[in-house]
Each structure stands twice: as C-alpha cells, then as structure tokens.
Amino acid sequence: MRTHRLMLVFHVLIMVVFGLLCWRVYFLQHCQADFYADEGYRSLHASSRQEPQRGRIFDSGGRRGRVLAASNKVQTVFVDASLLGHWDDVMETAAKLQKILDIDAAEICDTISNRRRQRFIRVKEGITESQREAIISANLRGVGIDVQWRRFYPMGDLTSHVVGFIGGSTDPNDWDRIGLAGIERTYESQLKGTRGNHVFLVDTRRYPIGLDTSRSMAARDGSSVVLTIDSTIQEFTRSALTKQIRAYEAESGVAIVMDPWTGAILAMVSLPDFDPSDFGKADAGRLRNRAVSDPFEPGSIFKPIVVAAALDKGLIRTTDHFYCEDGYYAKYRIGEWANNRFGNMSVKAILTESSNIGMAKIGQKMGQTALYDGVRLFGFGQPTGVDMPGEDAGMLRPPREWSSYTVTRIPYGHEISVTAIQVTRAFAILANGGSPVTPHMVQSIIDDAGNVTQVGRRANLAGHLIKPEVAAWLVREAMVSVIKEGTGKEAALGKWQSWGKTGTANIAMGGGYDSVNYTASFVGGAPADVPRVVTLVSIRKPNKALGKGYSGGRVAAPVFREIMEKTMAYLEESVQ
C-alpha cells in the first residue's frame, strides 16, 4: 500500500515536472519567439550604414564645368576614453599620437582628461595617408579612425550666395546635414541621395564573413547639378563690384548678368559675401542673398518699364511731347534730378535725361489701372520663380490703396519696391523683343547613372508680353540714347554698342526718405541690335561725403562697363 502511494506521488511529480517543461517550451517557442529569433539573428548578423555621396554642383564653365561644391571623405582620428584605463595609458597614447599627428602630447592629454567618459573624442580631422597608415600600424588601444563625408567649396566666396551651404537639420530627429541656402537648399532632394545599409553575416568573434545581399541595400549617390553660372563671368562681376564698393565705401551691392533669350543667370553677386566652408563665422547680413531677398525702391531704372507699358497699350506714342514744368511740378511736389529745368520733352528725351516730371505726366496719362496692369505684366509684385530660396515678391500695392500721388510716383520708381532679379528679368524681356523669360540657375541635373535631365528652358519667343517694335525702340533708340547723350555715358563700351538706364533712388525709411543715403543703379545690356547679355548693378549707400558722386551714372555705370567689356570679350572668345 505504501509502495503504491509512493509510486503515485512519484508519477504526479513527474507529471508536474513534465507539465512545467511543456509550459517552458511553449513560453519560449510562442511567447518569446520574436525575442529569441531577433537574438539569434543579431548574433549572426551585423549591419553598417552607408552614407551616400552628396551630388556635385558644377558651373556651366565653357569647355568644362568647374566644381563649385563637392563632397569627399575625410578621416578623423578619435580616442575612445573608456578604453584608456589609467592616466599612464592616456599619456602613453598621447605621446605616440604626438609623433604621428604632430600635435603636442599635453594638448591631447588635456582634450582627453576633460572628457574621460566620452567614447568619441576628436583628436585631428583630415589626416594624411601616411598618418593613417602610421596609426593603423601602431595599433593603439582606444584610438580609431572615423571616415565621414565633408562638403568642399573650391571657389570659396566667389559663388557663395549662389551655391549656398549645408548644415545641421533643424529637425531634432534628423542629424543629417542638409542644404540651408542657395542651390544646396533648392535642390536638396536631388543632391542628397539615398542612404544604404549593408547587412553582414558574422562569425562568433563578430568578424564579417559574408554579405547578406537579400537584406542589404546599396546607397544611391545624389544627382549632380550643372548651373548656368559661369565662374569666369562671376569673377568679372564680383571683382568689379568689390572694387567699386571699396572705392565708394558703400554698404552693400548686387550685380546680376543674364542671358535675355533664355533667362539663364550667368553671374549673380551679392556683397558682402562669405566663405561657405566657414559660414558660421558670417553674420546674417553677409548670408543674405540681396539679389533675390532684398527689395528696394528702384528709382529711375524703372522708367523704361513704365514707358514700355504705356507705348504697348497705345496710351502714348514715341512722338509725343510732355511739358516738364520747368523743373518743379508744384501740384505733386516733384522736382528733377540735380535740379534740372526741362521744358517740352519727347518720350526719348524724358528717358535720356531721366526726367521725373515727364514720367509723372506719362503716369497720369496712363491712369491707375493701366499703370498697375502694365507694371504687373512685367512681373513686379510677384516672385520671378528663380530657383533660389528666400525670394521676395517686392511690393506693388493694388490701386485701391494708392493715394492721389502714387500714379505720379511709380513711373519714376518710388512707392514701389522691387528686387534686383525682378528688374533684370524685366530688362531681359525688353532685350529679347518682349518675350517672357523665367530666371533660372540650373541648366541640367545628372543622376548617379549619368542620365541628364535638362532643366533650363528657353523663352517662349512666339508669345509676347509687349509688342516687339516697342521693345526694339526702347532698347535701340531710347536706351542707346541714354548712353550716347544722357546720364549713362560712363556705361559706354569701346567695341559694342551698349544700352541701359541709370537710377539714383532715395532709400525709404520710417515713412519718409533718407536724405543722405541713396541706391545707385545701372541696368542695361549689349549689343543694341541683338542683345547678348543683360546686366544689373546696384550699389547701396555709397559714401556721399567722399565727394566723388553717388548717382547711378557715376557709381554703378562704370561697374556695368567693366563687367560688360570683359564678359562680351570672353563670350566672343568662347564662341571662337
């Protein structure tokens, strides 16, 4: 009986133990299945992230595109302080690194001692090949070499505002470096590429022994962008503008060179500028591309636009004359530039001599609606669509907000603000015979497989915003006359017939105008028969106290001349 009872207990115990084992098997195989599958996978695999190479940015560059921005891998020596136990180890490592990297051992010790718990302490960035080999052969404990992409800008500040720069993302979950300005920002999605991931099979010591191709994905490098900018023309433009800004102690300046037939921008300079490799040191004023983001009252460079609109609508004729009030239009409180006293003037003479009163009367003849529509037709008050970030639309108030003075002010470039790119585009429309163009910076995009996508587009020469004969008269007659007989004599070229318009605009401030400071501008092109290039130069706040002049004809026109002389010769040479 007793034996029978013991056997029963024994059987029950076996059943319980077996039941527990079954439950454990069920728990491991079912409840914890995913966890152990992951553990098993992890012990057999290792993955490595592959960062793509950011696309390059090239200029149009004549025979070969110059590199304006490119990424390259840079090797950085770092120390994992957690692997350096005692202070003696730190000193020994620092002493060995001193010999290889040519950095003072005490300096290395200081760097490490300040951050003893960190696993990545940067010692030197951008080591040479011989230094790399020396570090590898020295086999120093706690010392490693990290390889990361870095962006280079070989042209430095020459194309800083055009190319832009990259920096840390503002998204706290994204540590990538992204385009923050210029083309780097506008074409971020094309330039950045796609990140890859390599999954390796590893042995028990975690050494890779094979590539798991089914789970690996290769990185796709970013597309390269070819700009319409030509670095040589950019240099002509920048050096001429820099020289004049220094000579006149001006606050800032912009210059744009554009192909009027396509809207392609050949050069765009905004001064002061910055070094894109070290943009952190530049203040906000330097980082701003004033050519697209800073609206200003254009002054007299706006006159040809209003005349074009008036002629196109048939509201005035080229043979019309306007009485210019002998120098002062009392009813509207308008005076002439340099206290000139003009009587009856033709439309051409109004532009040649830059008469404010003549333009005010043209504005009155047009009326509010026609004036507003005409100015809008040239794209003022709206962004041009240039592929640059931060473009300002300028300011053109609707007629319902106009005062009785406005219709007399806008015709000579007051009570309206425009950007340099808007004015350049408007003059390009005049230069190409009245066809609309979209200013653009990029001519093509080349993906990592070498496929080329054309981005730049020609003007629609079949459609006209204004009549071709109106555009031709303004360019070949009126604005050539500005150069030959008017305010733009300093913009005359030796070999080519230039055309254009000067402007000296008061700077609006606090509901009035600054009586001391001006914006001196010149915009025009060459040659007159078939314009090849349109150029705008605008210099803000030349120092009047220097006594050298401050007008557009004196300050901006010589810059235009220098840019155009060199650019036209260069373009002719390129064709040959």
Added chain:
Amino acid sequence: MSRSRLVYIVLLFTAILVGTVDMRISSSRAFFRWRRALVEQDNLKRQLMRKELQLEELLNPSVISEHVNRGERVP
C-alpha cells in the same frame, strides 16, 4: 558491413567535413579580400577627389585674377 567499407565511409565523411570547412574559410578570405579591395578603392577615390579639389582651388578665377593683378605668373 565490412570493416573496409566502414573505414571508407568514415574517411569520406571526414573529407567532406574538412572540404566544407576549407571552403568556408576560403569564402571568408575571399570576402575579406573583396572588402579590403573596396576600402582601398574608396581610399584611392578619396585621394583622387582631394587632388581634383586642390586643382579646382588653384584654377579658381578669383585666384587667377589676384595673380594677374599682381603681375605674377599664374601657377
């Protein structure tokens, strides 16, 4: 089963095992060489790119202008 047949089976089994291990080691070595070649290729590309960027810096129109303005020979 005869004794010689048993020995033959044991030897064959051993040879297969040794062959498998050898192939596995060869595969790992080939993979290692391939990865090393990739790293070396990457390294050469980086050096080439560095030279290209140095060349671009030397051909920077601003640098050439400075030399021309100073009346120096362009490097």
